[in-house]
Amino acid sequence: MATAAIHIADLITRLRQGERTAQHELYRLYAGRMLTVCKRYLGNGPEAEDVLLESMMLVFQKIDQYDGTGPLEAWIRRLVVNQALQVLRKRHILYVELGGSDDNSGPQPITEHPSPDSQLSAAELMELVAQLPDGYRTVFNLYAIEGYSHQEIAEQLSIAIGTSKSQLNRARAMLQSWVGQAFYQHKY
Amino acid sequence: MATTDNTKHLPGRHDPQHPLDQLFAQAAETEMSEAQLPDVDERWLQLEARLLSAKAGSNPNTATAPDQVKATAEEARTRVLPIWWISIAASLLLVVGLAWFFRQGQQSPEASLAQTEAHKSVPAPDPSSTIKRTNSVDQNNDADSKVSELSDANIQDKQPQPDKLWQSMAKHQPEQPVQKPALQALANVAKPGPSITQQVEDVTSTPNTTPIAQVQSHLKTTEYAAKSDDQLEVTIEIRPTSKRDQMVAQLEPELIDPDAGQAEPDRYKTPVRQGSWFTRLNDIRKGRASLSAPSDSSRPSLIQRLGRQ
Numbered sequence: 001m002a003t004a005a006i007h008i009a010d011l012i013t014r015l016r017q018g019e020r021t022a023q024h025e026l027y028r029l030y031a032g033r034m035l036t037v038c039k040r041y042l043g044n045g046p047e048a049e050d051v052l053l054e055s056m057m058l059v060f061q062k063i064d065q066y067d068g069t070g071p072l073e074a075w076i077r078r079l080v081v082n083q084a085l086q087v088l089r090k091r092h093i094l095y096v097e098l099g100g101s102d103d104n105s106g107p108q109p110i111t112e113h114p115s116p117d118s119q120l121s122a123a124e125l126m127e128l129v130a131q132l133p134d135g136y137r138t139v140f141n142l143y144a145i146e147g148y149s150h151q152e153i154a155e156q157l158s159i160a161i162g163t164s165k166s167q168l169n170r171a172r173a174m175l176q177s178w179v180g181q182a183f184y185q186h187k188y
Numbered sequence: 189m190a191t192t193d194n195t196k197h198l199p200g201r202h203d204p205q206h207p208l209d210q211l212f213a214q215a216a217e218t219e220m221s222e223a224q225l226p227d228v229d230e231r232w233l234q235l236e237a238r239l240l241s242a243k244a245g246s247n248p249n250t251a252t253a254p255d256q257v258k259a260t261a262e263e264a265r266t267r268v269l270p271i272w273w274i275s276i277a278a279s280l281l282l283v284v285g286l287a288w289f290f291r292q293g294q295q296s297p298e299a300s301l302a303q304t305e306a307h308k309s310v311p312a313p314d315p316s317s318t319i320k321r322t323n324s325v326d327q328n329n330d331a332d333s334k335v336s337e338l339s340d341a342n343i344q345d346k347q348p349q350p351d352k353l354w355q356s357m358a359k360h361q362p363e364q365p366v367q368k369p370a371l372q373a374l375a376n377v378a379k380p381g382p383s384i385t386q387q388v389e390d391v392t393s394t395p396n397t398t399p400i401a402q403v404q405s406h407l408k409t410t411e412y413a414a415k416s417d418d419q420l421e422v423t424i425e426i427r428p429t430s431k432r433d434q435m436v437a438q439l440e441p442e443l444i445d446p447d448a449g450q451a452e453p454d455r456y457k458t459p460v461r462q463g464s465w466f467t468r469l470n471d472i473r474k475g476r477a478s479l480s481a482p483s484d485s486s487r488p489s490l491i492q493r494l495g496r497q
Contacts (some may be wrong), residue, residue: 014421020236024236026230027231027232027235032228033223033233035225053234057238060239110446115314121221122215122216122222123215125215126216126219143209144204144208144478145204146201172208172209175212
């Protein structure tokens with residue numbers, strides 16, 4: 001782990017010097033992961049790969065702005081997510097506001113049902129996320145996976161905080177329903 | 189790989205609390221850890237091309253990388269090419285201008301003057317004759333060849349030649365105006381004029397052209413004798429009328445009027461006046477006129493003069 005940290009620090013130093021080999025190495029290290037992030041927001045289209053290329057270029061250009069307070073991958077991931085959100089803003093996604101903004105409102109917790117993680121793989125679960133509507137999927141990805149708050153999501157997507165909460169609840173309800181159905185299909 | 193610790197959120201991000209969120213967060217991390225980018229080197233080439241295009245200053249989002257690089261190179265070539273052409277053309281113009289300047293500077297002033305002289309010495313063609321015109325064309329050709337010879341000679345011989353210069357300048361001196369009266373006087377001095385005797389003989393032989401009144405002034409004596417009824421014999425002795433004429437007569441044949449610069453014989457070339465002395469004499473002889481006294485009482489009539497003799 002210490003060796004890995006030393007390696008990342010050296011890589012960052014070389015990136016700041018503009019070494020093409022360091023850029024190539026960074027690309028080989030994180031391009032696959034970041035493409036997964038792009039597909040999570042944009043689906044399996046060419047837009048995801050375009051956003052990946054633009055994001056990596058942005059990383060090379062703004063590597064001096066990385067202050068080292070967090071993991072490098074998290075910093076790169078934030079840049080990739082921001083680039084994906086820019087594309088989503090161009091799509092003019094309609095965020096339908098539902099009644100009630102409480103996180104506890106909506107469907108019942110999935111804990112009442114048998115845990116589906118033993119039966120469903122990570123890829124299958126993420127396939128369920130990809131089937132959510134654009135608004136639900138975006139807010140769920142930002143809140144549950146990336147750890148954004150509702151205020152940050154509201155600012156990023158230029159929506160109200162209540163809209164972000166309702167979108168999250170609707171996404172959870174749908175995913176719970178789909179996971180339950182998949183659990184029962186696997187079990188029975 | 190050094191990706192284990194880097195999967196954590198940035199500072200300030202919350203960890204998922206909802207069981208469903210935790211479930212999907214774990215699934216996402218697992219998917220990311222297992223993700224492998226296919227054709228990673230090929231995709232890197234695309235990214236590298238975009239980086240080169242962005243470094244060249246073009247917009248990497250408007251075209252694919254190889255095309256963008258090619259377009260950028262083409263654009264740069266078209267930008268540079270006119271500048272090269274302009275610089276080459278300017279250099280050529282400068283060289284030609286300098287060559288002309290030095291050629292003008294090396295050409296001596298006498299060469300220019302000789303060229304001008306040769307051009308001026310070409311005779312103008314005579315329009316009256318075709319042959320002459322042809323000759324004049326030949327002369328022009330000769331003059332041109334002369335000019336070229338002169339030019340060549342002057343170009344070959346760059347040394348200044350003051351003698352040639354002076355000769356050419358002397359040719360161009362304006363001619364002095366000829367004093368015509370003086371020349372005429374000189375010509376008349378050289379040419380002998382007719383004597384008074386000759387003049388009188390001319391007068392008597394050609395009565396129609398003789399100024400009788402002027403001849404009269406030269407008559408010393410006049411004798412009239414009737415030879416028959418219809419014939420009158422007149423004997424005339426010529427005498428000088430004035431001292432000057434006497435001197436001139438002695439100096440024959442040089443009859444020169446020094447005051448007027450004109451030869452004396454011109455005086456006798458005036459036409460004969462009608463009603464002159466000979467006419468009246470002939471009329472009397474033929475009986476068409478009487479011998480009565482003339483109207484002019486101041487002058488003695490012919491009868492009076494005959495009676496006096």
